[in-house]
Amino acid sequence: MTTLLYVGPSLADADELLSDTDIEVCPPIAAGDLLRLDLGPGDTIGIVDGYFHQQRAVRHKELLMQLERGVRVLGAASMGALRAADLDTFGMEGAGRIYLDYRTGVLTADDEVAVTHGPADSGYRRASEPLVNMRATLELAEARGLVSREQRERLIDRLAATPYQLRNYRGLIEVARNLAVPRVEELRRFCRTEPVDRKREDALELVRRLSEPAAPKPDRQPDETSRTIFLYAWETAARRTESTEFVDLALLRISQLLAAGYPAAHRDSVLRRVAEECRRECDGQEAADDRAVALHHGVHRGWYGDPSATDDFGFLDLWLTPAELATLDRTEQLTLFVVRSYRIVPSIMDDLGGIEAARQAGLLGPARQLADASVMVNSGAARNDRGFSIDLLRADRLIPWICTHWKVTPAELPFALLDRGLDSEAALVTALRPYYLLVRYNPELLTLFPGTTPAVDFDLGYAVNAISERRNALFQEIFELPAEIEPNSFVTEPVLQQIRDSLQLSSGDVLADLGCGRGGPGLWLARLTSSRLHGVDSSTVAVQQATERADRAGLADQARFDVGDLTASGLDDAAAAAAICIDAFHFAADHVAAAREACRILRPGGRYVLTGWEPIDIDDDRLPAPLRVDFEAVLGRGGLAMVQRTEHSDLADRQIRLYERALADRTDDDAMRHLRAEAATGLPLSPLLRRVLVVAEKPRV
Template structure:
């Protein structure tokens, strides 16, 4: 069994190791982190802290995906408590007082667990006080007879009015109006004698329960609500972007693999065409009559030939094609292309997704990343959609026009035939590979293996790769 703990300012990493010695301790969780995990039934993912502003927060479907796969997911204290309060009906387990406050609707704002903290190198040192800690401390002060309910409510409202970055017990004292001064002084004097950090306490409780094998931390079962409509294009896109495998010191995502195979394998256009047509005709990829079946399916739907003005999916040079080939190309391009953000490995034709080809593509992607880091001048800042990290647009286009053996004005059609919806999608996928292509030249990726597939290689596909 593997325990993965996402934690930051709520508890020092050293205390996590002491309470749950064999746990894999990771920084606060962010969008995509759960999709990178190699976990399955029997494993546990314990979420304490998570990013709110510095990085996109963990999405609900990422957690539901783990639950659906039989992974135990539990949360406490901070982001973990917040997500558990939202997803406990579906099998995410929540622990502690902060979770209960959110689950019962006493607390509704995610700002109550938000804090400002230092970098990982400083142990995510807390620089502000979460309002939920103040709330719990005020409730304890009422129980101890230090404050009455009205005073506690007043002090909580004073804390709520402070921006979360400025919240602290000192700020509470500094901003209290004259009528609340006595209550603030009584509360702070008591709190200094009996301090209580609700988030840290809840984090310790979660880790202690995990170490003890508490039955409350169980995977989802029949008593939980079913998880419906989990697999959407959003989850598929996130998985393609974040899931992957390390290679050569670099993380290679499934999307990186798809881009390498679609852009660099010389058989990619032929197998992409065959795969799209087989899907439209609802026949097996190896069916020798797949193109005839696709044309028949198109005719049944009224697509028999180009309209008088032609099709946007055909270039000017292709307008003279016979009706059959024109229909086939339009089918492949209209139904088989995707923007870069939706690119996923499953979209690559199955014969190009063999373990040998995936391993080879992974090495290409890792080598390309290394070349980009060490040899190529780079821009600063984050890469924006449509932007370039290293090479100008005309350099990307010229590089791949030479590689594919097409003219510059035929590049978009060549990109369509490899599955990219437009030149922008192609360029975004291709730019990270330009340095590799320039350095290596006509690389060799393993040919599609198997006699059965080889017998049915589409016309025009090379019999030899390289």
């Protein structure tokens, strides 16, 4: 059984007082707090203090939902007294004098209990005095003969007209002087030495009641809480993934918009929910699979007739595209209808079910990474253009992009929205705006989602990088490389020297550059070692640029470049004396396969030298899967033996400096926008990674 006590300034020492009990002390309650709880019969909630000014106050419906679930709910002293006075007829229990005064109409104004205070680490230090305490103090002062009844009432009237933030005993004494209260100095000493803290008294009364049996339930029980669209929105917004500032609803929207696997997860979730309803309410469906049960349920509910007995399915014209009507069989057509028409109640999409579907499909983690990165990208855009706002991103820019991403025509878009649990283009545009710039210029980030096929436009990246003077100047300045290299990787000349020494090349040997990009480091090494370079990259633009660079450098006879893959280079077995992979290994779709390919093309004793990133914690799920690589294990499974691993913290520091400079840079070209978006993604991951140079060797026979 769980007992929660929401308390703040009314009982600031609650942690100490309750340290030997099973009561869990929580901060003052706010809207949404109860919606995050998973409580039931036997559990108890005590409410003393609650926010209402800087945050929204806890809603009555949240309390009614807990009562409906069989949770015991008590209130006293402050926000708890207010809510108990409203809901005691529905089963909420009130405690203390303040609750009774509200219940009987002695007190009517909410601000009687309001107080300004500091944060928890200050002990909720009060900056004002609640009027209920000052009332109680003046009642005692009247009993002592310090004020008359008329004087007490006049003082209370003046204090009640004062904003709650300004109420305190010093102000009370000033009012008393203005009203010519005869014994004002005695009253001042009394207020300083014997003030009544009615809120604390009532809070302690509630704590005592928490250990007692529940009060008898009222004759009137709460009806089932009405599931309005507002309540559903509150519930959904309250769900928050652990250790992130983003609510789960935001992560769901990212998954719906950007994860290729979400429609299948949504479909399975809807069919499972409809099937579960049928199994609860209908007979004879236990053994069938979810889809079959869900389709039978459509007949049970009268959504459509029995497919074996009728052809009257004209309603499907509203729910399917012409192509789907012409090509799909009836079972698949009805399946699409059930999924696309599903609502938990009319007009309310099942976002809570969608969140759970996205979680089970492993989509919320990658969505969180994209959300973090989008904040930095949008902040950078705002710094570069003071007039920028994501709200200015127009629908005629966003909708064509999403149609391309989803591979649908504008006419098919309404159906694609329903396949993802979205109900309108307006909802789509609102949801996409915060993430559009990030994914528009960094499509490779979509591969963070499991099951997403890399669709990185490396050709575009290499094309715009080659003509961006600012981007290339930043790399040259920070990594201090020879001008002819024109780098696209995060290495320095001393690191290239270490790579050269590790390769152990002789004149005329073949050096394979796997993921060669524009060829700069490979050509530099080939010149120094007099080796023959064979570069491979998946980008045709990069291969063309590398070939042109070799010609300009006078190395056309010494170097060739071909389109290939890290897992399928196209080189012959044992063709290379050595191989390099500069900051490209993590792009491999299969890291072990990439290691096997390097081993295959090396002659026995040949060296494979790569640079990249290793996680500090291999199980850290904040890192995308491509960066969670244990090089020694992966290379070993590929047939290579580890020779040396060197950590280069200086390279990591330079990479951070590059990213920070990029985010502050105002240059408006495609390459710099791409680099800023990369920086926004990469900077948060920097503390989680080590920059390493790894040397491995193919065993000698």
